[in-house]
Amino acid sequence: MTLTLKHIVPVLNAQWKGEFGDIEIDHISIDSRSLQNGPGTLFFALSGPNNDAHNYIGELLDSGVFNFVVTHIPDEVKGQANFIIVPDVLLALQQFAAWYRDKFHFPVIGITGSNGKTIIKEWLNFLLGPDYNIIRSPKSYNSQVGVPLSVIGINEMHNLGIFEAGISTVAEMERLEPIIRPTIGILTNIGTAHDEGFANIADKIKEKLRLFKRSEVLIYQKNKTIEAFIQSGTKRFSWSFKEEEAEVLLARRTEGEQTIITIKKGAPEFEITIPFRDEASIENAAHCLMVLLFFEYDPNEIKGRMSLLYPVEMRLVVKNGINNSTLIDDSYSSDFQSLKIALDFLENQKQHKKKTLILSDIFQSGLGNEELYSRVSQLVVSNKINRVIGIGPIISAFKNKFVNCSTYETTSEFLAAFPALHFRDETILIKGARQFRFEKIVALLEEKTHETVLEINLNAVSHNLNFFKSKLRPETKMMVMVKAFGYGNGGLEIARLLEHHKVDYLGVAFADEGISLKASGISLPIMVMNPESTSFPSIIQYGLEPEIYSLKGLEAFLKVVSAEKKSAYRIHIKFDTGMHRLGFEEKQLDELIAILRNNPLVTVQSVLSHMATSDDLNHHAFALQQIALFEKMVTLFCTELGIDPILHMLNTSGISNYPEAQFDMVRLGIGLYGISNDASEQKYLENVSTLKSIISQLRTIPAGDSVGYGRRFMAQHDTKIATIPIGYADGISRHWGNGVGYITINGKRAPITGSICMDMLMADVSGISCKEGDPVVIFGLDPTVNEMSKSLKTIPYEILTSISQRVKRVFYRE
Numbered sequence: 001m002t003l004t005l006k007h008i009v010p011v012l013n014a015q016w017k018g019e020f021g022d023i024e025i026d027h028i029s030i031d032s033r034s035l036q037n038g039p040g041t042l043f044f045a046l047s048g049p050n051n052d053a054h055n056y057i058g059e060l061l062d063s064g065v066f067n068f069v070v071t072h073i074p075d076e077v078k079g080q081a082n083f084i085i086v087p088d089v090l091l092a093l094q095q096f097a098a099w100y101r102d103k104f105h106f107p108v109i110g111i112t113g114s115n116g117k118t119i120i121k122e123w124l125n126f127l128l129g130p131d132y133n134i135i136r137s138p139k140s141y142n143s144q145v146g147v148p149l150s151v152i153g154i155n156e157m158h159n160l161g162i163f164e165a166g167i168s169t170v171a172e173m174e175r176l177e178p179i180i181r182p183t184i185g186i187l188t189n190i191g192t193a194h195d196e197g198f199a200n201i202a203d204k205i206k207e208k209l210r211l212f213k214r215s216e217v218l219i220y221q222k223n224k225t226i227e228a229f230i231q232s233g234t235k236r237f238s239w240s241f242k243e244e245e246a247e248v249l250l251a252r253r254t255e256g257e258q259t260i261i262t263i264k265k266g267a268p269e270f271e272i273t274i275p276f277r278d279e280a281s282i283e284n285a286a287h288c289l290m291v292l293l294f295f296e297y298d299p300n301e302i303k304g305r306m307s308l309l310y311p312v313e314m315r316l317v318v319k320n321g322i323n324n325s326t327l328i329d330d331s332y333s334s335d336f337q338s339l340k341i342a343l344d345f346l347e348n349q350k351q352h353k354k355k356t357l358i359l360s361d362i363f364q365s366g367l368g369n370e371e372l373y374s375r376v377s378q379l380v381v382s383n384k385i386n387r388v389i390g391i392g393p394i395i396s397a398f399k400n401k402f403v404n405c406s407t408y409e410t411t412s413e414f415l416a417a418f419p420a421l422h423f424r425d426e427t428i429l430i431k432g433a434r435q436f437r438f439e440k441i442v443a444l445l446e447e448k449t450h451e452t453v454l455e456i457n458l459n460a461v462s463h464n465l466n467f468f469k470s471k472l473r474p475e476t477k478m479m480v481m482v483k484a485f486g487y488g489n490g491g492l493e494i495a496r497l498l499e500h501h502k503v504d505y506l507g508v509a510f511a512d513e514g515i516s517l518k519a520s521g522i523s524l525p526i527m528v529m530n531p532e533s534t535s536f537p538s539i540i541q542y543g544l545e546p547e548i549y550s551l552k553g554l555e556a557f558l559k560v561v562s563a564e565k566k567s568a569y570r571i572h573i574k575f576d577t578g579m580h581r582l583g584f585e586e587k588q589l590d591e592l593i594a595i596l597r598n599n600p601l602v603t604v605q606s607v608l609s610h611m612a613t614s615d616d617l618n619h620h621a622f623a624l625q626q627i628a629l630f631e632k633m634v635t636l637f638c639t640e641l642g643i644d645p646i647l648h649m650l651n652t653s654g655i656s657n658y659p660e661a662q663f664d665m666v667r668l669g670i671g672l673y674g675i676s677n678d679a680s681e682q683k684y685l686e687n688v689s690t691l692k693s694i695i696s697q698l699r700t701i702p703a704g705d706s707v708g709y710g711r712r713f714m715a716q717h718d719t720k721i722a723t724i725p726i727g728y729a730d731g732i733s734r735h736w737g738n739g740v741g742y743i744t745i746n747g748k749r750a751p752i753t754g755s756i757c758m759d760m761l762m763a764d765v766s767g768i769s770c771k772e773g774d775p776v777v778i779f780g781l782d783p784t785v786n787e788m789s790k791s792l793k794t795i796p797y798e799i800l801t802s803i804s805q806r807v808k809r810v811f812y813r814e
C-alpha cells in the first residue's frame with residue numbers, strides 16, 4: 001500500500017510544518033540508531049521518563065531522515081525537515097497503526113494472558129503456515145510500542161494475522177484493542193505477573209478481556225472466574241481436562257517424553273500426540289488445538305501437524321564463535337520483520353568490523369520473490385553487511401541481487417563447503433527458517449566449551465538501567481560501574497549496551513580494565529578509580545581519565561602529563577568524607593588547591609566522594625554527615641579554583657535512599673545487574689544473571705550409602721543423586737554444600753548433598769522428574785543471588801564477582 005504524508009497527517013489530527021513536500025513513506029521507525037532509517041522513513045520521536053528521541057533529530061537528519069512526528073520542534077532543527085506535530089507521539093503511533101489495521105479485512109488472532117503468548121503465536125504460525133500468508137508479531141513485540149510496530153508490517157498479500165498483547169497495568173488494553181482488533185481471541189491464563197499493576201485479580205481479568213470486545217470467539221481454558229467477565233456477544237470456545245461443561249473436553253496421558261491428548265467431547269473423538277510432557281507446553285498445545293478445531297481442520301491433518309511441535313527459542317543469543325568470531329544465533333525463524341530486528345541487534349552487538357549474514361529462504365513475507373529479495377538486498381546494503389551467504393533454492397535464484405554473496409541450494413551443501421570458508425574475526429548473524437536446520441551451522445561455528453554457562457539477559461540490563469534513570473532528575477548524569485568484568489557479567493558486552501543507551505560515563509577499578517574496553521572500541525569516557533602510577537602513560541595513551549586521590553598521585557600524574565606534552569588532561573578528584581578508603585581529606589584542601597590553581601596540565605572534570613552506609617538506614621545520621629562534608633569541601637574547592645566540575649556521590653543504594661544528594665551525576669553499580677538490598681525495590685528489577693549447568697550423571701543409591709568426600713551425606717532411604725559439573729573452582733562457595741544450598745531442576749528444588757568438589761557437586765533429585773543432560777539452575781530466579789548471599793553470610797557482590805572466568809558468558813536478548 002502506498003502511503004504518503006498527505007494520507008497520514010489527517011489520521012493523526014496533526015499540524016504539518018515544513019516545506020519539503022509530500023513524500024512516500026516506506027518505513028516507520030522509533031530507533032534513531034537503526035541503520036535502516038532513510039529518506040522514506042517516518043520517525044516517531046517517542047519520549048519516556050529516561051530518554052527523549054527529540055534529542056536525536058539532528059543525528060537523524062545527517063543520516064537522511066527528514067520526516068518526523070514530534071510534540072515540538074527543537075530549536076536546532078527548525079526549518080530543516082517535515083514535522084508532524086501532535087500532542088502525544090506514542091498515541092499518534094497507536095492511532096496510525098489502528099487506522100492502518102482498519103484497511104485490512106482478514107481473520108486476526110489476538111493472544112493475551114500471563115504466560116505462553118509467544119510460544120502459542122509461534123506454534124500457530126507453524127501449524128497454519130502451510131495454508132495462509134501469515135503476519136505475526138516479531139519475537140515478543142507485545143507492548144504499547146511493539147504492537148503498533150508489528151501491525152504496521154501488514155501488507156496486501158497477508159490473509160491471516162497473529163498478534164500478541166502484553167499489558168502491565170489498567171487502561172493499556174483499551175489502546176491495544178483497536179490496533180490488533182482480533183476476530184479470534186485466545187486468553188492463555190491469568191498468573192501473577194504484573195500483579196503490582198492491578199488492584200485485584202478481577203481488574204486484571206477485566207483489563208485483559210478488553211482485547212476481545214469485538215472478537216467473534218474467545219478460546220480459553222474453562223474457568224468460572226474468567227467467564228463472569230466475558231461479554232455476552234462473544235462466542236465461548238473453552239477447553240478443559242476436567243470441567244464437563246467446557247465446549248471441548250480433553251483427556252491426557254503421558255507416554256515417555258510425549259503426551260497423548262484425546263478429544264472426548266465437542267468434536268469428533270480422536271487422539272493427538274505432542275512431543276512434550278510439561279504442564280506449560282500441554283496448555284499451550286491445547287490452545288493451538290482449539291484454533292485448528294475452530295478452523296475445522298481434518299483430524300488427520302491436526303494429528304500430523306501437532307506431532308511436529310518443537311521447543312521455541314524466543315531469544316536472540318550471542319555466542320563466542322570459532323577463530324575469534326561472534327555469532328548471533330537466530331536459527332529458528334526467517335521472516336522479513338524479524339530479519340529487520342535481527343539486523344538492528346547485529347549492529348548493536350557487533351564485535352568486529354566485518355559483518356556476515358547467513359540467511360535461508362524467507363517464507364510468508366506476503367511479497368513476491370522479486371520484490372522480497374530486492375528489499376532484503378536493500379537491508380543488506382543499508383546495514384553495511386560485508387558478505388551474505390544464502391541457503392535455499394529461492395535465495396540462490398536471486399543471488400545476483402546481492403554483492404559479495406555466495407549461495408547454496410541446501411544446508412548440507414553449505415556444510416560440505418564449510419572447511420574452505422574460513423570464518424574469522426567477524427560477527428555472523430545466522431538467520432534461517434526452521435526447516436533449514438541452521439542449528440547444524442551454529443554447532444560448527446560455535447566455540448566448544450563445557451556445559452556450565454552464565455547467561456546474561458541484556459533486556460534486563462536495559463530495564464534496570466531505565467528503572468534507576470527514572471528515579472533521577474532528568475538532567476542528572478549517569479556513570480555506570482563496570483569494574484570486575486561488569487560485576488562478573490562481562491565488561492565489554494555490558495559496556496557496549498551502555499554505550500548504546502548513551503550513559504555518560506563508565507567507571508572501572510584499574511587501568512587495564514579501561515584499556516581493554518578502549519582497545520575494543522568503546523568510546524564512552526572512562527574513569528579509572530584506582531590508577532597505579534606505573535599505568536599513567538598507558539592511561540594517557542588510551543584517553544582514560546584517572547581518579548586522583550592523593551597529593552603524591554597528583555604530582556606523579558602531572559609529571560607524566562607534562563612528559564607526554566599534554567594539557568588540560570581530564571582528571572577526577574576524590575574526597576574522603578568518611579569512608580576512609582581513598583581521597584583527599586579536608587585538611588589537605590589548601591595544598592591541593594594551590595597545586596591546581598591555574599595549572600594548565602589538567603582539568604578537573606569531576607569531584608566525587610563515596611558513601612560508607614548508603615545501604616543501611618541505621619547509619620542515616622552518618623550518611624547525612626558525609627553529604628554535608630562533601631558539600632562543604634566542594635564549595636571551598638570550586639570557589640577557590642573558580643571551576644564548575646561534575647559532582648557525584650551516590651552509588652546504587654544511595655540513589656534509592658538519598659535522592660537529594662544526586663548532585664550532577666550518580667554512579668550506578670549493582671543495581672544495573674538486578675540486585676537491590678531493599679525488598680520493595682527488588683520487585684521492580686529484572687534478574688540479569690542465571691548460572692546454569694546440566695546433569696552429567698544420575699544414579700540411585702540405597703539407604704546407608706554416602707555421597708562425596710568425607711561421606712558427609714548419608715542416605716536415609718533410596719536416594720536419586722545427580723552430578724553437576726560445577727564446583728568451587730567455578731566460584732561456588734563450599735559453604736553452599738552439605739544441605740545448606742540447593743539447585744533448581746525442571747522447576748523443582750534439589751538440595752546439594754555432601755561437600756561441593758572442585759569441579760562438581762551432587763544434588764538429591766529424589767522425586768524430581770529429570771534425566772541426564774537436563775539443564776539445572778545454580779542461581780538466577782531460584783535461588784536468587786540475594787538469597788544465596790544471605791545464607792552464606794556475605795553480599796551479592798561477592799557471589800557475582802566470584803564466578804570464575806572459565807565459566808562461559810552467554811548474552812541474550814528476548
Ligand SMILES: *Cc1c(COP(=O)(O)O)cnc(C)c1O
Pocket residue numbers: 481483529610650651652653667668669670671
Ligand atoms: C563500586 C562503586 C560504586 C557502585 O556501587 P554499587 O553499590 O554497586 O552501586 C560507586 N562508586 C564507587 C567509588 C565504587 O567503588
